[in-house]
Amino acid sequence: MLRSTIPSLKLLLRFPYSQKSVFRPSLTKGLISASRIQSYSQKPVVNGASTSGKQDGRNGGKGKLLLILGLLALGTSAISLTYQKNPPVAFEEGPVAVAKKQPAFSKEDVSVLFVLGGPGAGKGTQCAKLVQDYGFVHLSAGDLLRAEQNREGSQYGEMIKKCIRDGEIVPQEVTVQLLKNAITSNFKAGNKKFLVDGFPRKMDQAITFEEEIVPSTMTLFFDCPEKVMLERLLQRGKTSGRIDDNIESIKKRFNTFVETSVPVVEYFDKQNKVIKVSCDQPVDEVYQHVTEALKGKIIN
Numbered sequence: 181m182l183r184s185t186i187p188s189l190k191l192l193l194r195f196p197y198s199q200k201s202v203f204r205p206s207l208t209k210g211l212i213s214a215s216r217i218q219s220y221s222q223k224p225v226v227n228g229a230s231t232s233g234k235q236d237g238r239n240g241g242k243g244k245l246l247l248i249l250g251l252l253a254l255g256t257s258a259i260s261l262t263y264q265k266n267p268p269v270a271f272e273e274g275p276v277a278v279a280k281k282q283p284a285f286s287k288e289d290v291s292v293l294f295v296l297g298g299p300g301a302g303k304g305t306q307c308a309k310l311v312q313d314y315g316f317v318h319l320s321a322g323d324l325l326r327a328e329q330n331r332e333g334s335q336y337g338e339m340i341k342k343c344i345r346d347g348e349i350v351p352q353e354v355t356v357q358l359l360k361n362a363i364t365s366n367f368k369a370g371n372k373k374f375l376v377d378g379f380p381r382k383m384d385q386a387i388t389f390e391e392e393i394v395p396s397t398m399t400l401f402f403d404c405p406e407k408v409m410l411e412r413l414l415q416r417g418k419t420s421g422r423i424d425d426n427i428e429s430i431k432k433r434f435n436t437f438v439e440t441s442v443p444v445v446e447y448f449d450k451q452n453k454v455i456k457v458s459c460d461q462p463v464d465e466v467y468q469h470v471t472e473a474l475k476g477k478i479i480n
């Protein structure tokens with residue numbers, strides 16, 4: 181609850197700041213023009229010499245005009261100063277505070293099953309079977325990131341590559357946007373049921389996704405001993421061509437999983453939204469557990 185309010189508070193706090201940025205330049209301008217006006221009217225000197233009477237007269241008229249303008253400028257500055265003394269806190273409780281971002285889709289439009297588990301647990305393998313039997317659209321966050329990494333002209337290519345190799349989480353903005361694009365285009369094509377695989381791996385991703393795209397229906401969590409995952413990954417590494425299926429990267433990925441991703445599973449578990457399946461058995465056995473666990477909740 182607390183966390184979910186943070187982005188909207190940030191949004192609100194930006195409101196008074198943007199007002200300030202409108203007022204600040206006028207404050208500065210006001211002071212500059214006021215002091216210039218004063219120096220013109222008090223010292224009618226051009227290039228160090230006194231001006232003629234005619235010029236004095238014209239300058240006197242100009243002086244009055246400039247003085248009026250100066251007073252106006254000072255007045256604006258004073259208003260601006262008064263305004264800035266108001267603490268931005270006042271806006272937090274105003275009517276704007278309720279203006280929270282709406283997700284792009286409702287749960288009725290789109291159903292999202294997050295699929296989580298350690299690296300090599302078998303998420304992708306099980307998702308492929310669910311797609312075949314139940315017509316889900318499978319969106320692997322890792323696959324989307326690898327595609328973006330290889331996309332010609334992508335500004336994120338190098339950054340994604342480094343994160344994947346080091347087993348770190350790519351900044352959420354990139355991944356959430358890729359998922360949003362994929363869900364939107366699939367939705368337009370008439371698809372409504374999504375398996376979002378390998379995501380969210382970090383709390384910020386979980387919160388942003390649910391606030392901006394759609395609240396998840398459930399999380400399918402594959403529980404697997406690290407030893408089993410290691411064997412599977414090293415085996416996969418022989419043919420996958422992935423830059424992170426090597427022992428050094430795998431160790432880092434395991435660390436990231438424990439420290440950063442497990443808290444996400446716990447977060448959804450507290451909401452009774454986690455379906456846990458053990459996956460230390462052959463593929464088909466695991467799949468049987470998956471379908472049994474999902475029946476009546478996600479599939480019929």
Ligand SMILES: Nc1ncnc2c1ncn2[C@@H]1O[C@H](COP(=O)(O)OP(=O)(O)O)[C@@H](O)[C@H]1O
Pocket residue numbers: 297298299300301302303304305306412413415416459460461462463464466
């Ligand atoms: N139940 C299983 N038993 C044995 N090997 C498996 C099982 N599930 C997946 N694998 C193999 O383990 C590797 C990792 O599986 P994958 O589905 O790619 O995992 P993840 O998507 O969780 O990283 C793959 O080579 C896959 O063929």
Ligand SMILES: O=c1ccn([C@@H]2O[C@H](COP(=O)(O)OP(=O)(O)O)[C@@H](O)[C@H]2O)c(=O)[nH]1
Pocket residue numbers: 298299300303320321322323325343344345347348349350351355377378379380381385424433
């Ligand atoms: O939301 C995500 C999903 C994946 N990744 C990166 O992609 C890598 C591979 O993830 P994938 O799900 O493809 O493979 P897994 O580690 O589950 O085998 C991860 O280690 C991360 O570096 C990420 O940054 N954010």
